[in-house]
Amino acid sequence: MRRKLAAGNWKMNGLQDNLAELDALAQGYGDADCDILICPPATLIHRAASASGENVAIGGQDCHQAETGAHTGDISAQMLKDAGATYVILGHSERREDHHESDADVRLKARAAIDADLKAVICCGESLEEREANNTLEIISGQLAGSIPDQVTAENLIVAYEPIWAIGTGKVPTLDQIGEVHDFIRDHLVRRFGDGVGLSTRILYGGSVKPSNATEIFGVSNVDGALVGGASLKAEDFGQIITALSAS
Numbered sequence: 001m002r003r004k005l006a007a008g009n010w011k012m013n014g015l016q017d018n019l020a021e022l023d024a025l026a027q028g029y030g031d032a033d034c035d036i037l038i039c040p041p042a043t044l045i046h047r048a049a050s051a052s053g054e055n056v057a058i059g060g061q062d063c064h065q066a067e068t069g070a071h072t073g074d075i076s077a078q079m080l081k082d083a084g085a086t087y088v089i090l091g092h093s094e095r096r097e098d099h100h101e102s103d104a105d106v107r108l109k110a111r112a113a114i115d116a117d118l119k120a121v122i123c124c125g126e127s128l129e130e131r132e133a134n135n136t137l138e139i140i141s142g143q144l145a146g147s148i149p150d151q152v153t154a155e156n157l158i159v160a161y162e163p164i165w166a167i168g169t170g171k172v173p174t175l176d177q178i179g180e181v182h183d184f185i186r187d188h189l190v191r192r193f194g195d196g197v198g199l200s201t202r203i204l205y206g207g208s209v210k211p212s213n214a215t216e217i218f219g220v221s222n223v224d225g226a227l228v229g230g231a232s233l234k235a236e237d238f239g240q241i242i243t244a245l246s247a248s
Helices: 016-029 042-052 077-083 093-098 103-115 128-132 136-147 175-193 214-218 235-247
Strands: 005-009 035-039 057-060 087-090 119-124 157-161 202-205 225-228
Touching: 005 087, 005 157, 005 202, 005 235, 016 035, 016 042, 016 235, 035 087, 042 057, 042 077, 077 103, 087 103, 103 119, 103 136, 119 136, 128 136, 136 175, 157 175, 175 202, 175 214, 214 225, 214 235, 225 235
Parallel strands: 005 035, 005 225, 035 057, 057 087, 087 119, 119 157, 157 202, 202 225
Antiparallel strands: none
16 A cells, blocks of 8 residues: 655745744644655755654755755755755756756756655656647656656655646646546556556645645545645645545
8 A cells, every 4th residue: 555645845935933834734633644744945944854753754845966066055965864854856847947957857866865865756747838739648758757767666756746737826637637647657657667666656646736626636546645835834724635635
């Protein structure tokens, strides 16, 4: 059985006072029947890891592929680990678009994360233009092939499908569209890595997940959880998503 995962990406949001939401999450939902992950901004990782206890895991939102070096403003996987992180998000569409990250970049970062004993949440997803051109599965296939290193295991790899056109827009693919992509990702992983990794790797859905639609999304084939943006900033909202995931 794949352990379900509710992951929250705070993006460039959160100051010290917002750690109260993390405490409320740990206190109110720490015994949920799923794993819980919060990825706050880098400035809060150490404090978040100290405050979350064992109930909520903490992750980074990106890492550099090098261990050390002259990379001003960057953070290595080892630094994230040292600060208390156990996961890191890689290849998010906002990194791919805003920072021009390629699949090859993501692959190198994932190698670095795995070497640092972090779990890599590798994101993939198509634009609206690619969806409308019926190129979704081709795009996803290329991103998976290029972004996931050969050394992954089911313990250190999580794949997150985030259609770019649904992130923060309120637009959500149909359940059939979500299921088609998640089934495709599962088949891709099985073909490449075999049943051991392919059937055990968790696949998350992300893209305007909120309390009102979480239950139906979690009922879709091969959806093992969610990577949530805005709705993860408030413990009450994210808690409802956690509850829906635990019941699915």
